Amino acid sequence: MTLPELKEDCSRCAALCCLAYPFEEHEDFGLLKDADTPCPNLGPDFRCTIHSGLAACGFGGCVAYSCAGAGQRVTQALFDGETWRDDPDLLPHMTYALRVLRPIHEALLVLEEAAALHLPGSLRSRCAALTRALCPPAPTSVWDFTEDSVQDALAELPEFVERLAPFAQSSR
C-alpha cells in the first residue's frame, strides 16, 4: 500500500478549492459565493490574483485551508490532468471528487500522526487497518472512494481518535 501525497501542491491542481465550496456569511472569506462557482479572485492560470494579500483582504479562510493533497490527486490521478476550464462539463464531477477525497486525505493525516504514537498493539493494528481501508488499491475514479469499505473507515475515525487521547498525552 502506498500512501497518497498528503500535502497540497496547487501547481498540479485546477484550483478546485477555489470553486468547490460555498463561502458563507459566518466564514472568513471576503465575499459570498455558491458551491461549484469560481471565486472571482481566481486568475485564468488557476492562481489567486490576491494571494500575497489574502489575510489583509479578509480571506483568512483561504490562508487556513488545506486540501491535504486531495486537489492535485483529483486533477492528476482521477482526471488525467484535464481541467474544468478545458471542459466545463467536468466542473461538478471534479468538485464532487474533491469533496469526497478531502476528508479521506485529512483522515490519513490523522492516522499518520497516530502511527507515530506509542500505541498498544491493538490500536496500532486498528490504525494500520483504517489506513489500508482509506487507500483503495489502484483507484481510477471517485467511485473507488465512495465504496462502503472506505466510507465505513472514515466514519470510524472519530471513535478511534477518542481512544488515542491517553497515548497522545503520554507521548508528549
Ligand code: SF4
Ligand atoms: S481568494 Fe484566492 S485563494 Fe481564496 S478562493 Fe479566491 S482565488 Fe482561491
